[in-house]
Amino acid sequence: MTRVIFMGTPDYAESILEALITADDIEVVAVYTQPDKPVGRKAVLTPPVVKVLAEKANIPVKQPTRLRDEEVVTDLRSIPCDLIIVAAYGQILPKAVLEHAPCINLHASILPQYRGASPIQQSLLNNDSQSGVTAMWMDEGLDTGAIIKIETLEIGADEMVESLYKRLTDSAVRLTLDVIRHWDRRSAIKQNDAEATYCKKILKSDGLIDFSDACEIYNRYRAFTPWPGIFTESGLKIKEMRLEDESSSGEAGVISRIDKEGVVVQCKKGSLKITRVQAPSKQETSVVDYLNGKRIGCGYPLV
Template identity: 45%
Template sequence: MKKNIVFMGTPSYAVRILEELLNDNFNILAIFTQADKAVGRKQILTPSKVKEFAINNNLEDKVHTPKSLKGEEISNFISSLKPDYIVVAAYGKILPKSILDIAPCINLHASLLPKYRGASPIQSAILNQEKESGVCTMLMDVGLDTGDVLECVKANIENKNSKEVFELFSNLAANLCVKTLNNFEQIQAQKQDESKASHCVKLKKEDGLLNLDDARSVYAKYLAFYEWPEVFLENNIKLKEIKLVDTSSKNKEKGVISKINKNSFILTCLIGSIEVFRLQAAGKKELDAKSFLNGARLKQGDKLV
């Protein structure tokens, strides 16, 4: 008999996990997700990806979007459902002890714990040029991603951008979640090694600013911040599509257009160079490299920034 689940999650990463739980016939008692948020210039009130999925699959009556989980009303409600497990995947809220004590709370964390505890594990792993990362199921406690690890699955993330890794890890997490729940009683949870712990923080818009000192770091930032906050220069030009072409040469100046190709141009860093294919000036539409240079009347030897 399949177990009863209270699910908590917000982005598309969580959607894939919820979808797999439903496919494997787990009984979803309730779905907790972040409240609708104003999005875009017109500030259109938009539901989370999890709520959107629930609406599209006739599960809207199970959706709950509390501003906080701290009140007795929420913990009493969850307790009344008598869940076997509470599954958490990028929910975005801290679970108080009153909820942690109701049932085993299993978190799907997108790193190989104890590395990259916190809010941006995928982006941080890419930014630090890790070749390998993965997903863990862990028993939640009152700390931030400090609970005992149940199971992990590893994957190669070298040269992948954050969107690609999110998609990869969503599928890995979905399958791992089902596997962990089906075998929970037989799994020996392992304490995390605190001496190997590292932490990551919530991303800010300004994190996408490039200094063009080192081409390898520029490219890592581009991959890590591919969807948000994206990468941009001091003059707010966004580099929408780039490629790493040189990691060792030393240049006298950074930000110089050193060569113009048919569909791209080479931009210098103090160490190395990148190839730029598409970019976008502030308040303007995205353009291919050739159109951008023509419109800005830039030529070889000019500075982009």
């Protein structure tokens, strides 16, 4: 029986934890996750999904604000375990924790590509044809540890982040169980730091578009739907769209064609077919109904 301390917070981590809990040869002895956070307009204090799952399985849950605090580290080191499994936990592990037991991280990219906070979105922003999950031994760096194993998958040409997230989560679950059952530190491969790239935490402001490049906007739509979404300077949210063409040129943001499905909006390079939008403080609607309400048509900017 392999005793595991698990660290993770979002849905990605929840799926991995569920697989660990149901495995006959693995015992999850403790779960570390982020503190409860206020959610929604009423700021209702809401626990991470990982906490909910762990409590249902009667596993002790720890939610330190700072993992590196001395009393937190002392408490963690008092828990006997064979491995520490980390998946989108949200805090960097201090050296004292790394020394307590071998630590394995499941990172949703093909390392050393896309170290950091938003690897799944970054692969879509860059219009990559392939992504994957890397299992690595953790060290004190940010996603810099030696690689144990990588599971890769192809990205669909029009694949959205929710679909890719789900498929990568499924890969991470399989990879986690495989690595725990067959781990050997001697076979790990050191990362080539010269090939490393990084991705930042996504902000609400990243969704603002200016109709400069249709391909770039479409990839942001794929990466940022549903959050933070993509929107114009006026706050109009683009809820549904597709790439119309990649190479035409014209005045950015101007409506060039309207049909029953939606509107074609010209970019400086390429154009987009937009079908559904949402104005600030309004319900989502078809773009044709939106334009009829605004009394604007071809030759006008989409505002």
